[in-house]
Amino acid sequence: MSSDTPSNPQRSAAGGPPPNLPHGDKGKDPDWANGLKQLYDSVVEEPLPDSFQDLLDQLDTKN
Amino acid sequence: MATEKRTASEKADFKRELTEVVPHLRAFARGLCGRADMADDLVQETLLKAWAAQDRFQPGTSMRAWTFVILRNAYLTDMRRNRFRGEYDETVAERVLTAPAGQEEPIHLSDMHRALLTLPPERREALLLVGAGGFSYEEAATICDCAVGTIKSRVGRARAALNAMLAEGNIPKRSIDDNAAHRAILEELDDVAAGQGGGRN
Numbered sequence: 001m002s003s004d005t006p007s008n009p010q011r012s013a014a015g016g017p018p019p020n021l022p023h024g025d026k027g028k029d030p031d032w033a034n035g036l037k038q039l040y041d042s043v044v045e046e047p048l049p050d051s052f053q054d055l056l057d058q059l060d061t062k063n
Numbered sequence: 064m065a066t067e068k069r070t071a072s073e074k075a076d077f078k079r080e081l082t083e084v085v086p087h088l089r090a091f092a093r094g095l096c097g098r099a100d101m102a103d104d105l106v107q108e109t110l111l112k113a114w115a116a117q118d119r120f121q122p123g124t125s126m127r128a129w130t131f132v133i134l135r136n137a138y139l140t141d142m143r144r145n146r147f148r149g150e151y152d153e154t155v156a157e158r159v160l161t162a163p164a165g166q167e168e169p170i171h172l173s174d175m176h177r178a179l180l181t182l183p184p185e186r187r188e189a190l191l192l193v194g195a196g197g198f199s200y201e202e203a204a205t206i207c208d209c210a211v212g213t214i215k216s217r218v219g220r221a222r223a224a225l226n227a228m229l230a231e232g233n234i235p236k237r238s239i240d241d242n243a244a245h246r247a248i249l250e251e252l253d254d255v256a257a258g259q260g261g262g263r264n
Contacts, residue, residue: 032229033194033222035175040195043090052085055107059114060078 069118077117080126081110087127087196088134094191095138097180105141109134128198131206135188142184178228182221189217190225 069077088109092102112133113120120129179187185207192203193214200218204211 032175032178032225036179036190036195039176040090040094040191043093044086046086046089048085048089049103051103052106052110053082055110056078056082056114059111060074 073122074117076122077120081113081130084127084130085110088130091131091191091196092134092138094176094179094195095135095184095188096142097176105134105138108137108141112137125202127196128202128206131192131196132208135206139184174229175225178225181228182224186217186221186224189214190221193218194222 085106088106089102092105092109093099096102096105109130113130116133120126179190182190188207189203192198192206193200198206200211200214203218204214207214
């Protein structure tokens, strides 16, 4: 049983228009295009390891 | 070479702006090389290089675009030295997979990422810049030091390849490990590197 996968009541049988497709800027974006943005954004939103700030602070004190 | 000395406040601005783009550098790097640890190494390398070159940064221009150029060049250099094999990091995608809610047919991001990593680097980076980073074709062309038409064609080919792979579920498991594929990538890299810095009109 897959209790954590929500069932999808809106799936239409024969390819009806998707209910809430965001208006793609250039025609139709395939499904994965959104996934690509998610992949990128999820990294952008990750908490930043201290090592980066540490490195910049080190560089800053050297100069 | 004009080496103007920067004022303290300009240096502070530089540091602040550089700090702000780190999350984007990480995202771009992860898309390029696929592994979180290697991506972060690449970002560290980029920060060092950007810091050393800070006199060449024009205040008021895009820090993100400027540092992406540095990151990209560092990636290409490292890739030639065979440091990155485009290995796929399963944990990254799995974490991401838990994120989407309310998406009709949740695309398997792990599949997508793996498919992305099978693309030749210059198509992958073009797609990342335009499709994920939100750069315009013009900006992406500047970052990759090529013509706008070239970027459009690379993005188009990348999209077509991903469409084919994802629609057919035909994603190579680890095609980067395959010698032939890897050689092909290195050859493409030679082309990329040859076109870079030449400043041909």
